Amino acid sequence: MSYMSELSQSNEYLSFRSSIPLRKIIVDSDSSKAWKIFDSGPKSVSCPLVCLPPVSGTADIFFKQVMGLASRGVRVIAAEPPPYWNMKEWCDGFKRLLDYLELHKVHLFGASLGGFIAQKFTEITKNCPRVASLVLCNTFTDTSVFEYNDSAALFWLLPSLVLKRMLMGNFTTDKVDRRMAESIDFMVERLESLTQTELASRLTINCSPCYVQPHLLTNIPITVMDVWDESALCSRVREDVYKSYPHAKLAHLKSGGNFPYLSRSDEVNLHLLVSLICIYVLNTHILV
Template sequence: MADMLNPSKISSMFNAAVGIPDRKSTLSQSEEFKSFRSSFPLKNVAVDLHEYEWRYFEGGDKKTPLLLCIPGASGTAECLFRQLTGLCPKGYRVVASQPPPYYTVNEFVVGMDAFLDHLAPTEVHIFGASLGGFLVQQYCVHRPKRVSSIILCNSFCSTESFTNGMMTPMYQFMPTLVLKNIILSSFNPDQVPVPVAEAIDFVIEQLDTMGQGDLSSRLTLNGTSGTITGLKMEEEKITLIDSLDKTARPAELREELWRRYPNAKKASVRMGGDFPFLAAPEEVNLYIEVHLRRVGVTVNLPNLEPQQGGVEGQEMTAPPPRPK
């Protein structure tokens, strides 16, 4: 099928991640990504006593509320570039971030405090993907007054399904190649639409930029037993974005998240895979905009043409996929 990528192609992408020569990803070689890199400089800041550095890209007016984006276990700040290129031109302040190696929730909370102090937002809304969404919920439990709203993308409220009591303490001692293979083993090897395949390809390429500490800390957080309890945020300020096609996250975790936040807004992406923010950015960015408008975030762009037929009062459904 012309719009699908077969398993042999996925296999070649896996080879690239473990050091077997292969081509660069389509997205990283695209004019879109090259334009992003020329428009948004990479920033690094050490914010805590350990001098761990957060990597991030930033765009938008610093006087407007901040949308902070946090990737999942296999993601880098670059993996969220389409949120910057899609939302910043519309007047939103967006930061695509990559946390340093934190091995416990408490370390993450303290580091996030310091990072937000550095960014100094007027108010903060957070988009968290997968593990990033779980950590966002944990942060809101510990700092209930600091975050105004959250968007959870393909996320979960419990790590019990990923917990491996024997293996988890060993991640920090494993070599980088072994850790990469553990992450790659969770990716979908079946036929997938081209945008989903290109997103996987890009993420795999980004894995090569991550060090042993980055990978081992993400796997440790993902594999440490934990459940979200005591989150006091009003559910009207929570949006759940989920891919409807096959993902690494078990379906029961999505259902558990829906049960945990029954009054949260729910949005679906028909073909987004594990990385809908990369594979279906128009849909995900639309849902982000709807969420931000609903919680009171406004932007001032006098030359911005109004959209025909509002979406705020409608059920959140995905627009048609991009034609190939």
């Protein structure tokens, strides 16, 4: 019998899985590729919050955002991509997903790689904007910070076990509180569920030479969400994000580790809600 984490056995997670269906949506010519999404909240909301996971994450890692914010009237979509091997492929696929869902614009909440891709998608679509705002959690602006830059082109050859070990090295082994320990266990469980192709494709995008051009993202509201305790990204990487977006709102959490959307979901959800409310008030003011 396979190990099950406490979070995946919790009443909240079980309620999430029983009440919100996992949808598989094919938008590519390759019918074996399907986006996996959980979509909750009022379907009348045409500009929802879309959550994008890190390398090791699946769509359900955002179950606390989906459940918590949907109950406040926010439409939340947790989205997990099929294997894409470069940034253009990924962004083209995401555009097709938004078109399929009939969403002209979305708010993006991206964690780690999800945050980097959210920035690149905003940049790539700047001439025909699809992003209303960005919330960037524990993320980066340049893939050169990763040690595997030179070997990214070979990830497709590596066994799943090797790829998983590469990622496990980023999970803290220090003593952490119960909620953080539970979030790590849950993420390890999700990581174990990913296939070699899923992991290799994500790591290839994560480590292939690429960087954000922040000056192209100045026209939308940006919130940088960060934890003050230890996470996989060093302080220099965090500082680079701050310098890239000097006018961004800062959402600091005293603790939370690599996965605050799980370990500190109440605080994260509050910051997300405040961000969305501020944008709504601003837009209403502009229209008036």
